[in-house]
Amino acid sequence: MKPGTTPGTPGTPGSPGIPGSQRVCLVTGGAGFIGSHLVEHLIARGDRVVVVDNLSTGRRSNLADVDPSRVTILEACVSEAVGLFKPGQFSEIYHLAAAVGVRLVVEQPIHTIETNVLETSALLQFAVQSKTPTLLASTSEVYGKGLKTPFAEDDDVVYGPTTLSRWSYACSKAIDEYLALAYHRQNGLPVVVVRFFNTVGPRQVGEYGMVLPRFVSAALWGQPMQVHGDGKQARCFCDVRDVVKVLPRLLGKPTLAGRVYNLGSDQSIQIRALAELVRDTLGSSSPIVHIPYEQAFGPGFDDLRDRKPDLTRIRQAVGFQAVIPLVQTIRDLAEDLQVRAAGGSPLPVESGA
Numbered sequence: 001m002k003p004g005t006t007p008g009t010p011g012t013p014g015s016p017g018i019p020g021s022q023r024v025c026l027v028t029g030g031a032g033f034i035g036s037h038l039v040e041h042l043i044a045r046g047d048r049v050v051v052v053d054n055l056s057t058g059r060r061s062n063l064a065d066v067d068p069s070r071v072t073i074l075e076a077c078v079s080e081a082v083g084l085f086k087p088g089q090f091s092e093i094y095h096l097a098a099a100v101g102v103r104l105v106v107e108q109p110i111h112t113i114e115t116n117v118l119e120t121s122a123l124l125q126f127a128v129q130s131k132t133p134t135l136l137a138s139t140s141e142v143y144g145k146g147l148k149t150p151f152a153e154d155d156d157v158v159y160g161p162t163t164l165s166r167w168s169y170a171c172s173k174a175i176d177e178y179l180a181l182a183y184h185r186q187n188g189l190p191v192v193v194v195r196f197f198n199t200v201g202p203r204q205v206g207e208y209g210m211v212l213p214r215f216v217s218a219a220l221w222g223q224p225m226q227v228h229g230d231g232k233q234a235r236c237f238c239d240v241r242d243v244v245k246v247l248p249r250l251l252g253k254p255t256l257a258g259r260v261y262n263l264g265s266d267q268s269i270q271i272r273a274l275a276e277l278v279r280d281t282l283g284s285s286s287p288i289v290h291i292p293y294e295q296a297f298g299p300g301f302d303d304l305r306d307r308k309p310d311l312t313r314i315r316q317a318v319g320f321q322a323v324i325p326l327v328q329t330i331r332d333l334a335e336d337l338q339v340r341a342a343g344g345s346p347l348p349v350e351s352g353a
Contacts, residue, residue: 024048026090028078028123029097031058033204034137034196038094038244039063043070045248050074050090052081057100061340062203079122087129092251095123096137099169106297109165116172117179124180128189135251136180140197140264140307141170152310153195153260166297181258190257192250197264197309201240201329202336212237215275216334219284226291231272234306238265239324249318256317262309265322281330 025042029035030051035058039049043066051063051073063073074081078097097119099105099112120136127134143151144159144167157174159167183189206214218225243263250256269277275288293303314320 022046022048023091024050024089026050026052026085026093028052028081028093028095028119029058029137030094031055031060031062031073032096032100033058033062033201034199034240034244035094035096036062036066036203037201037240038096038247039071040066041244042248043067047091052076052078053097057104078119082122082126085126087126088132090132092248093123093127093132093134094137094247094251095120095134097123098137098173105169106166109168113168113172116169117175120176121179124183124189124191127191128183128187131187131189133251133254133257134180134189134191135247136176136191136193138173138177138193138195138260139170140195140262140309142174142177142195143307144170146304146307149306150266150308150310151262153262153313177260181260184258190254192256192258193260194247194250194263195260195309196243197262197307198235198237199240199243199264200237200333202332204240204333211235211271211274212278212330213333213337215278216282216330217337219278219282219286220334220337222284222286224289225275225279225286226289226296227272227275228291228296229271229293229303231275231290232270232305233303234268234270234308235274236265236268236308237274237326237329238263238322239326239329242322242324246314246318246320250314253318259313261314261317262311263314263320264309264311266309266311267322267326268306268308269326277326278330281327282334 025047027035027039027049030039030049031053039051042049049071051071053073053075054077055075060073063071099115105112140151142157143155144157147156147158159171177193180191180193184191200212204210204213206217215225246263250261279286279288311320
């Protein structure tokens with residue numbers, strides 16, 4: 001834990017929580033892209049939030065607009081922080097902390113595996129002591145190479161060889177799922193597993209390999225937009241503001257515990273077409289160039305041609321429906337990147353319409 005940070009115990013004097021019946025939620029990875037949007041959503045519904053984030057990929061600036069009287073940020077790893085909490089002091093737990101991003105996974109496989117498996121294990125050991133309702137954030141990468149499309153939650157999975165670190169992220173998150181579901185079956189932990197499919201939007205950055213912020217940033221500043229491979233690989237992109245609204249609803253229904261849910265959009269777009277959409281939406285003249293996978297990530301990198309979720313289960317469970325169009329997400333992400341680059345002053349963005 002960072003020196004000078006005071007953890008305390010929600011609901012007790014001098015603690016990050018407050019007394020009374022107000023719901024207190026723990027969000028790990030709460031200073032990250034998805035986590036910060038979730039924190040805002042929880043506070044908007046009236047909750048008090050404790051954030052645990054080691055800021056390896058998260059940023060305090062992501063929570064700059066949050067009422068400081070409603071949130072406490074602990075700069076620490078999850079395994080460090082849970083030793084400072086008491087079982088039962090949280091109403092809900094959202095475990096979003098993880099190693100993320102294709103480039104980070106390829107370049108730091110040890111960090112990826114240990115972060116995802118060991119930190120999740122520590123979190124689950126804490127949560128099960130009081131059987132606190134817990135949401136575990138997982139990923140579409142768990143499907144591996146995919147045997148069919150769209151991907152359904154109970155489909156078999158196939159990974160590449162252990163000699164390719166590219167698959168270490170998928171495997172580590174699959175272990176997280178196995179562990180969480182085992183805690184549910186053996187110890188009654190009310191846990192819900194959510195597999196995110198290409199969540200995008202404001203506050204996302206491209207430095208860890210995320211494709212949309214890479215494209216938007218390049219388009220804004222007139223740089224080449226790099227498409228990996230032939231660009232015909234297809235993905236489904238869902239706005240983070242649609243995604244976070246459904247997470248408390250999934251956790252709020254006890255009958256959904258012990259199950260896995262895909263979460264995202266099921267509207268596919270090829271990556272080359274995505275680059276063109278970004279360029280047109282932002283009125284950019286950036287060239288689109290194709291980069292071999294070997295050049296981008298090293299030899300032996302393996303990618304999927306099509307990654308699309310079957311959303312039947314989550315629609316039946318909570319009536320989920322993504323509503324923010326991709327073009328709006330692109331514009332909002334562009335504005336966010338410009339504000340950050342300008343130190344807080346938005347720059348004009350051509351609509352390209």
